[in-house]
Amino acid sequence: MPPPPARLLALLATTLVAAGAPGPAAAAAERVRAVEVDGNERTSRHVIERALGVSPGDAVDPDDLSALEQQVYNLRIFRSVRVRAEREPQGGVVLRVAVEERRTFLLLPLMGASRGAFRVGGALMDTNLLGLRKELVLIGSWSTRGSQAIALYRDPGVAQSRVVVAAEAALEDVVRERTEGGEGAYSFRDKRADVSVRAGWLLTPRLALRAGWFGVSEVSEPEPGFAAPPRARPAHGPSADLEYQGQDYRDWLNVGPALRARWREGVPALGSDRFLRAALVQGTWAFRVFDGHAASLSTALHLGQGDAVLDAVRLGGRPGTRGFDDAGLWAERAATFTADYQIPIWRPAFGTLTALGFVDAGVLGYEGRRVSWASPGVGVRLYLRNVALPAIGLDVAQSTTGRGPAGSFFLGFGG
Structure with a gap:
């Protein structure tokens, strides 16, 4: 026999009161x-x-x-x-x-070699400058292709406010070389000064938006045996970037999503001597799998418009384009994808050493041509517990369009 209406109403009232009452978590606050x-x-x-x-x-x-x-x-x-x-x-x-x-002030030597090109230099970095978590990185290097000096600065909160600042400056005197099928297709010397300063707002604890101005001045010179490059003219204009850091830091892996988008444009109407447009969107999702293993999926979209030689996106020797010579793969637009899997193989007190397997893939367009590739490879990573440096490692990959395995040195700054 169903309960009488009065009993049903009493039961309903009791249920509503219990649902509206603070639960154990709220009571414990x-x-x-x-x-x-x-x-x-x-x-x-x-x-x-x-x-x-x-x-x-x-x-x-x-x-x-x-x-x-x-x-x-x-x-x-x-x-x-x-x-x-x-x-x-x-x-x-x-x-x-x-x-x-952790130790955040570091002085690191840099050395590398790739198919006859040698590089030496050093990096000075502090990810906790003045004890205020501001980041400063200074890099100087010399190679058989030229010299570079780079300075990076990040302020996640000016005077403990939500105002954020980013600045970069680079001086380069290098030989730019484009390769096709592992062979040199074109080469020129590029002497360039590039400066960008942006300020913005921390929209949420994990999301920052900045906008500002950039300027590029360069001189291009021919290399023996190759046609003269276009005459370089200065470019300047607005720039902006958006960063979402949704990852939680773990002992040796950042777990979760991260997104970065950057854009700059040289606008003749604003006084730039030539048109230039560069954009980059990168996304990564990292996660734990099985017994302490880790995997991540990453994708990137690149755009470089202006002069096909001077303003090309230069890829190679980095995630998405491992298996190619460093900066030897030129593109006006490109899309890359990376899937990697890491297994801890040694866990001493000072850090974690992992073995890495990965596949890079992508497609690009340059001067009306289309190139696609897949680059399987292996590598190692060393994550140091006491040092604020994400990872040091070495990768070796074989591209489907390359002439042989290519190695690349990995050094993570700031994660």
Whole structure:
């Protein structure tokens, strides 16, 4: 016999009250009376508190402590992070954050060789400049193809605000060589100065948008045996970039999605001596698989418009185009894809060594021609626990359109 209507109404009312009542997690939340930080010998506590995202007076749940630890760990300047909530006799909790810092100021030698081209140099980098998590990278190198000097600067929050700044400057005096089927197809000497400065806003803790101005000045000279390059004229105009860092930092792998988009355009109407357009969109998704293994999928879209010689997108020797000579693959537009799989093979106290298997694939268009490829390969990566350097490694790949295996050295700056 069905229950009488009065009993049904009572049962419904009881259910609604129970559904609207605070659950165990909500009941456990307590007010934060203070935040205490320990172990930050160099890093400003304001950097840690900002990453933590919790201030005195906020409510915090014990179940959220692991997420708070991850937010601080995502700064990538600490080897360990521990967040504890200690109850106070008068009510509320004190959040105690204990960190162990990584070494962020580094001076690194750079060496490499690829089919007769040798490179030596050095890099000075600090990913926690002044203890404020600003990034500065200086690179100088010399090779049989010329010399380069590069400076990069990133400020994730000017004066602890949400204003973000990025700047790059490069001086180059190098021989640009385009290869086809592993053979030299064209070559010229390029003397170039390239500067870009952008400022913007941190839209969310993981999403930044910047806009600014760039300028390029160069001199192009012929190489023996090749036709003279076009006369280089200065170009300048607006530039912008968008970065989404949705990855959570782990012991040796960033797990989750990341997106980067960059654009610059030399506009004659704004005073540029010539038209130039360059754009790049990159996306990566990394994830754990099986027993501590890792995989990632990456794709990139490149666009270079203007002069086919001076403004070509120069690929090769990097993810998506491993198996080709460094900067030897020229394109006006290109799409690349990478799938890789890593297996930890050695885990000493100072880091993790992994074996890497990958496949690069892509298609490009250049001067009316279309080139497509697939490049399977293998490599190794060394991730250092105490050093704020994402990875050091070596890859060897064989492209379906190349003349033989090509090696490329991998050095990760800032992740």
